[in-house]
Amino acid sequence: MTRDILSEDLADAIVTTARTATGDSLRSVTYFTRANFEQLYLREDLQQDADLNDFVGHEWQGYKQTKNAYQQSELGEYRFTVRAFENGYLVRATTDRQGVLITTDGLSMGSYEEIAEAIERILREESGKE
Numbered sequence: 001m002t003r004d005i006l007s008e009d010l011a012d013a014i015v016t017t018a019r020t021a022t023g024d025s026l027r028s029v030t031y032f033t034r035a036n037f038e039q040l041y042l043r044e045d046l047q048q049d050a051d052l053n054d055f056v057g058h059e060w061q062g063y064k065q066t067k068n069a070y071q072q073s074e075l076g077e078y079r080f081t082v083r084a085f086e087n088g089y090l091v092r093a094t095t096d097r098q099g100v101l102i103t104t105d106g107l108s109m110g111s112y113e114e115i116a117e118a119i120e121r122i123l124r125e126e127s128g129k130e
Contacts, residue, residue: 027103080116093119
């Protein structure tokens with residue numbers, strides 16, 4: 001498969017990291033930038049026809065709004081988002097230029113933190129910011 005917005009190496013690193021951290025709980029992995037996105041992994045038992053355009057746009061906008069809204073918070077710097085849904089969970093890990101959405105079945109909060117930190121590290125390394 002030819003990648004349009006990211007290299008095969010980066011795509012493989014992201015999926016491998018997500019898969020290693022979540023095991024069989026991994027549902028999907030989507031890489032995104034402000035202008036584009038690419039679904040890197042979708043578990044076989046899930047619908048292949050989901051419209052990700054609005055979904056990714058909302059998450060990118062949500063990242064920017066969340067980061068801005070909590071800049072001066074006593075909670076500290078924003079790190080990642082976990083969203084709970086009826087049929088699974090979403091983790092959003094982002095840098096200023098790119099991000100990854102990972103959906104899973106239920107995991108512990110510690111597992112989500114590990115996933116987000118590992119994905120953010122990969123993204124920072126790719127951007128040359130580490």
